[in-house]
Every structure is written in C-alpha cells, then in structure tokens.
Amino acid sequence: MKILVTGGMGYIGSHTCVELLNDGYEIVVIDDFSNSKPEVEDKIKTITGKDFKFYEGDIKNRKLLNKIFEENKIDAVMHFAGYKAVGESVKKPLMYYDNNLNTTLTLLDVMKEHGCNKFIFSSSATVYGKPHTLPILEDFPLSTTNPYGTTKLMIEMILKDLFIADNDLNITILRYFNPIGAHESGLIGENPNDIPNNLMPYIVKVATGEYECLSVFGNDYDTHDGTGVRDYIHVVDLAKGHIKALENMNGLKYYNLGTGNGFSVLDLVNTFEKVNNVKVNYKIAPRREGDIDACYADASLAKKELGWETTKTIEDMCKDAYNFVIKNK
Numbered sequence: 001m002k003i004l005v006t007g008g009m010g011y012i013g014s015h016t017c018v019e020l021l022n023d024g025y026e027i028v029v030i031d032d033f034s035n036s037k038p039e040v041e042d043k044i045k046t047i048t049g050k051d052f053k054f055y056e057g058d059i060k061n062r063k064l065l066n067k068i069f070e071e072n073k074i075d076a077v078m079h080f081a082g083y084k085a086v087g088e089s090v091k092k093p094l095m096y097y098d099n100n101l102n103t104t105l106t107l108l109d110v111m112k113e114h115g116c117n118k119f120i121f122s123s124s125a126t127v128y129g130k131p132h133t134l135p136i137l138e139d140f141p142l143s144t145t146n147p148y149g150t151t152k153l154m155i156e157m158i159l160k161d162l163f164i165a166d167n168d169l170n171i172t173i174l175r176y177f178n179p180i181g182a183h184e185s186g187l188i189g190e191n192p193n194d195i196p197n198n199l200m201p202y203i204v205k206v207a208t209g210e211y212e213c214l215s216v217f218g219n220d221y222d223t224h225d226g227t228g229v230r231d232y233i234h235v236v237d238l239a240k241g242h243i244k245a246l247e248n249m250n251g252l253k254y255y256n257l258g259t260g261n262g263f264s265v266l267d268l269v270n271t272f273e274k275v276n277n278v279k280v281n282y283k284i285a286p287r288r289e290g291d292i293d294a295c296y297a298d299a300s301l302a303k304k305e306l307g308w309e310t311t312k313t314i315e316d317m318c319k320d321a322y323n324f325v326i327k328n329k
C-alpha cells in the first residue's frame with residue numbers, strides 16, 4: 001500500500017513516516033520546507049533503513065500534485081502540511097486561510113481526479129474551544145478562538161460536506177491533543193528556530209541555557225496547582241495512531257488522539273527536571289490571552305474502534321524531548 005504523506009518532513013509527519021516505513025508501507029512525501037529542514041529525509045532513511053520518494057514543493061501547486069499522482073499509484077493520503085502557530089495566525093490570518101485551506105482543497109480535488117478515496121486529516125483539540133466539561137468527547141460542541149483553529153474547523157466542515165456528496169470516500173479526522181517528545185534515536189524531533197509558543201520547546205531551551213527563564217502563564221487556574229493542565233501525548237504514540245487509523249478506515253470518522261491524562265505546567269517542569277537532572281528556571285507570569293484552565297481527552301473511542309492506546313509516559317516524553325535537542329545542538 002502506497003501512502004502520500006504531505007508535510008512529511010515536519011514534526012509529526014516525520015515520525016509518522018518512520019512508523020509507516022517500519023510497518024512495511026511504501027510512502028511518497030511532499031514538503032516545501034516552509035517549516036522543516038531537508039536533512040530530515042536522510043534521518044528518516046537512517047532510522048528505518050528504508051528508501052522513499054520525496055518531492056519538494058507546495059501542495060497548492062496542482063501541476064506538481066498531478067505529477068505525483070501520475071508517477072505513483074497512491075492508495076491513501078495523510079495530510080499533515082499546514083501552518084500551525086496560533087499567535088502568527090492572529091497576525092497573518094490570510095496567510096493561514098490561504099495555506100491551510102487551499103492546500104487541502106487542491107489535494108482533495110486532485111485525489112478525486114485520480115480515484116484516491118482515503119484521506120486522513122490532522123485536526124486539533126483546538127476545535128473544542130473552551131470545553132464545558134472534561135474529559136473531552138468527540139461529539140462535544142465545536143468552536144474556535146483564533147484563525148489557525150478556524151482553518152481546522154473549516155476543513156472539518158468541508159470534509160463533512162464532501163462525504164455527504166460522495167459516500168465512497170473514507171475520511172478520518174484525527175484531533176490531536178498536545179504532542180511532545182521525539183523519536184528515541186534523537187535523530188528527529190521538534191526544535192523550532194523562532195521563539196517557541198509551546199511549552200515543551202520552551203522548557204527545553206531554558207534547560208539548555210538558550211533562554212534564561214520560562215514564564216508560567218498564570219497560577220490561578222482552576223487546577224490542582226493553579227497552572228494550566230493539558231493532555232501531553234508522545235509524538236511516537238501519536239504517529240502510531242495514524243497507522244491504526246489507516247488500517248481501520250470506514251466512512252467519515254472522528255477520533256481524539258490523547259492519553260486521557262492531564263498534567264499541569266509545573267508537573268511538566270518538575271518531571272523534566274527530575275528525569276533529565278537539569279534545572280528549569282521559571283517565574284509566574286500573567287495568564288496568556290485565550291488559554292483555558294484544562295483540556296484533556298476521552299480517548300476511549302480510538303481504543304475501541306482503532307485498537308489504539310498510548311504506551312509512553314510523561315517521563316518518556318520529557319527524556320526524549322531533551323535527548324533530541326542535546327544531540328542536535
């Protein structure tokens with residue numbers, strides 16, 4: 001079976017390429033390196049000992065996409081490509097709507113032309129907005145608070161309409177919670193060039209001495225220690241969820257991919273310090289606008305229907321995130 005992986009040089013896509021290759025799938029990858037580096041291609045090949053075809057370019061380029069589908073018999077598409085920084089999306093909404101929506105529209109259209117009917121989409125827990133109760137189930141009401149989140153919700157709506165029009169399609173929408181960690185080899189992981197928005201990449205940069213101090217955004221939330229609680233999931237567990245989704249496609253499906261456990265900012269800082277034997281300096285800062293107290297998944301549907309559950313601990317996530325950055329400094 002041959003899978004087209006869009007955005008396969010990025011953080012989650014690269015880990016999924018590894019799992020696909022390890023499980024014997026053939027893959028074809030497209031990426032424009034807008035948020036990744038060319039060396040990832042070789043790293044995936046080193047980890048797996050397997051080869052694959054790579055196309056550099058923009059998914060909005062219909063000619064290139066047609067060429068890919070003509071040169072390869074693609075059985076299914078995993079669509080990771082897109083922009084993902086919440087803050088940037090508020091400042092540059094058109095850039096986000098253009099990239100996230102137009103890549104998806106072009107891709108779906110070219111898939112149809114070539115008779116490819118399996119599509120797995122990277123959505124996000126951000127589509128649940130501010131949940132009224134926890135844990136979050138797939139049928140909770142949906143809303144968004146920023147343009148990035150709105151692109152995810154709009155794509156979900158487009159996919160629903162598309163499925164209504166064409167029941168032969170198999171579409172699986174995966175709503176990720178908070179992916180962190182890295183491959184245990186330390187060859188691939190997440191190490192943003194810009195100042196990170198997300199907690200784990202920031203913790204790592206404080207631990208390595210690149211930044212002086214982590215700002216903990218608020219300690220007066222309604223949580224066990226007052227700091228924000230999230231459902232952190234190891235990126236390798238997340239990648240494995242995509243294989244299970246691929247093996248169990250059946251119509252239009254939605255799944256939460258999370259652990260079902262909530263950890264606070266200070267839980268993560270303390271665990272990181274303990275397992276890596278390093279100091280993470282932090283100070284309490286005001287709340288970040290738009291943040292919610294707590295967010296964690298009910299992931300029982302993915303367990304029941306896909307046979308998927310996470311195996312990595314919060315300690316594994318902290319260890320692997322640090323190992324990657326130390327090895328790639």
Ligand code: NAD
Nearest residue numbers: 007010011012031032033034035036058059081082122124
């Ligand atoms: P990433 O930025 O590391 O990877 C995305 C990849 O897509 C990058 O390699 C980038 O170069 C490529 N890309 C972007 N636009 C492209 C285009 N027009 N043509 C070709 N390639 C393009 O992001 P990630 O963390 O791996 O996230 C993957 C997907 O999962 C994204 O859709 C993201 O919105 C979603 N997601 C991520 C998180 C998270 O916290 N990382 C959470 C929920 C959902």
Ligand code: UFG
Nearest residue numbers: 124125126176177178197198199202215216217228265291
């Ligand atoms: N936090 C800090 N200091 C920082 C960064 C974050 O205290 O420097 C706190 C936040 O206030 C929050 C927690 O750490 O309580 C997690 O914040 P992240 O920015 O790492 O993650 P979010 O849950 O805010 O959002 C992320 C992605 C979204 C995605 C969501 C669910 O940025 O796009 O996870 O998948 F929708």
